[in-house]
Amino acid sequence: MASSNDVPANIPAASKGSWTSFLKSIASFNGDLSSLTAPPFILSSTSLVEYSAYWAEQPNLFVAPAKEADPEKRALLVLKWFISTLHQQYCSRSEKLGSEKKPLNPFLGELFIGKWEDDGDVGETTLVSEQVSHHPPATAYAIQNEKHGVELQGYNAQKASFSSSIQVKQLGHALLTVTPPGANKDDAAAKETFLITLPSLHIESLIYGTPFVELDRTTRIASSTGYVAKIDYSGKGWLGGKKNSFTAILYKESEGEKNPLYSVEGQWSGTFVIKDCKTKKEVEKYTVGEQKTVPLKVAAISDQDPYESRRAWQDVASAIERGDMEATSAAKSKIENAQRELRKVEREEGREWERRFFKRIDVNDDKTFLKLANTLNIADSIDADKTGGVWRFDKERAQDAKSPYHKEGGRGLGLTN
Numbered sequence: 123m124a125s126s127n128d129v130p131a132n133i134p135a136a137s138k139g140s141w142t143s144f145l146k147s148i149a150s151f152n153g154d155l156s157s158l159t160a161p162p163f164i165l166s167s168t169s170l171v172e173y174s175a176y177w178a179e180q181p182n183l184f185v186a187p188a189k190e191a192d193p194e195k196r197a198l199l200v201l202k203w204f205i206s207t208l209h210q211q212y213c214s215r216s217e218k219l220g221s222e223k224k225p226l227n228p229f230l231g232e233l234f235i236g237k238w239e240d241d242g243d244v245g246e247t248t249l250v251s252e253q254v255s256h257h258p259p260a261t262a263y264a265i266q267n268e269k270h271g272v273e274l275q276g277y278n279a280q281k282a283s284f285s286s287s288i289q290v291k292q293l294g295h296a297l298l299t300v301t302p303p304g305a306n307k308d309d310a311a312a313k314e315t316f317l318i319t320l321p322s323l324h325i326e327s328l329i330y331g332t333p334f335v336e337l338d339r340t341t342r343i344a345s346s347t348g349y350v351a352k353i354d355y356s357g358k359g360w361l362g363g364k365k366n367s368f369t370a371i372l373y374k375e376s377e378g379e380k381n382p383l384y385s386v387e388g389q390w391s392g393t394f395v396i397k398d399c400k401t402k403k404e405v406e407k408y409t410v411g412e413q414k415t416v417p418l419k420v421a422a423i424s425d426q427d428p429y430e431s432r433r434a435w436q437d438v439a440s441a442i443e444r445g446d447m448e449a450t451s452a453a454k455s456k457i458e459n460a461q462r463e464l465r466k467v468e469r470e471e472g473r474e475w476e477r478r479f480f481k482r483i484d485v486n487d488d489k490t491f492l493k494l495a496n497t498l499n500i501a502d503s504i505d506a507d508k509t510g511g512v513w514r515f516d517k518e519r520a521q522d523a524k525s526p527y528h529k530e531g532g533r534g535l536g537l538t539n
Contacts, residue, residue, distance in 0.1 A: 165450070166215070166223030167439035169431045171234045173225070174251035174263035176211040177274055179415040181238045181247045181267065187300045188270040193314065197349035198384055198396070200298060200316050201372055202408065204343060205353065208390035209410045212323065212335040213366065226435055228253035228261060229461050230475055234431045236420040245269035249418065250479050250520065255279075255510025260294065262480040264515035271301025271313070277480075277513040278320055292320035293508050297491065315346045317494035321355060336366065337390070344497040346490060348375045366391040375497060479520045482511035
C-alpha cells in the first residue's frame, strides 16, 4: 500500500492524510467495505438507488427485442442490449467525474422514480427503484415500456472485500420479459422471459487516487425459448490485453456452447463486433461513443415524495458538492439518526417497514424463474439472506403507492415534526 510519501499528486493537499488512512484501513479491514467512511474527494453526491437507471438509458435498444419475431434474433438483440448497458452502468461515472466515486448508501424505503420519453416509436419507459433492505443493503427496480410490452425487474446487493484491490460480488439477478410481435401484452404465457445474472467487479487504480471499475468472471443470460448467452470479462493485465474487454457467445441450450450461433468480442466501454458463427461474417460493429442516451426525467425536488432520493439527500449532496464535510456529516447524521429511531419504533411495535413497490417471494412459487435458474445452474445459489429476500415488483402494491406521501410521511428522514 501507499505510504504518506506516495500519495498521488492529483489528490487535494487537504485530503492526503485521509487518503493514506483510508488505504490503510481498507488493507486491514475484515468485513463489508461499504461501512467504511471514504475521503471527501471520492464521495459521490448520488445515491446508489439511482444506479438502476443505467439499465435503460437507451430505450430504443431496450424495446428492440419486442419488434423481432425470430426468437434466435430476439435473443441476440437482448445480448446486444445487455452489453450496451455495461458502459453506462460501470464506466460513465468515471468518464464524467474523472474517477469512480463512492455513492451514498441508500436508506430503507428510499425511492428513485423517473421516465424516459421518446417522440418516436419507442414511447414512454418508466423506472421505479426502491431500497428494499438496509441490513443487508439491497435495491430492487422495475423498468417498463407498456407500449411494447417490455419489462425489466430485479434486485441487487454488493458484497465488497479487499485483496490487492477492492473486489465486489454482486448478489441478485434481473428478469427481462418481452412480448413478441403479435402477442397479447396481457397474456403472460405469450411472453418470453430472460434471466440475467450480474457480473462481479473490482476497483482498479485505487492506489493512484483515480479508481475505475473493471468487470471480471462471467455473466449468463437464459431465455424461456431455449437460448443462452455467456459473457466472459477480462481486462488489461501484466502481459497485455485491453481495458474492459470481453468475449461472448449465444447458443441454443439443446446444442451446447460448443456450437455457438453468434459471437461478440471487443470492449464493453468502446467497440464490439457481432459475428455469425456459421457464416463467419460480421453482423454488426457497435461503438459505444457513437450512441446517444436519453435523459431520465424526474419530478422537481419540490414535487417529490420525502422518500425520493434527490429530495431526501439534497442537503447532503449540496454539502458534498461544496466540499463542506462538516455540513455533509451533519446532514447525513440527521437522516441516519431518524432512520435508527424509526427502526427502534418498528421493533417495539413488532412490525416491519412496508415496502412501497416490491415484495418478497418464495422462489419455489416462480416456476419460470426456477426453470431458467436451473438452466444456468444457479438455483441452489440463491441466498435470500444476503439480499434481505428475493424481490419482485408488486403491481397491486404499486397502484396503492401512487398517493403523494407514504403513511410515514417524512418522519423517517427527520424532514417533518
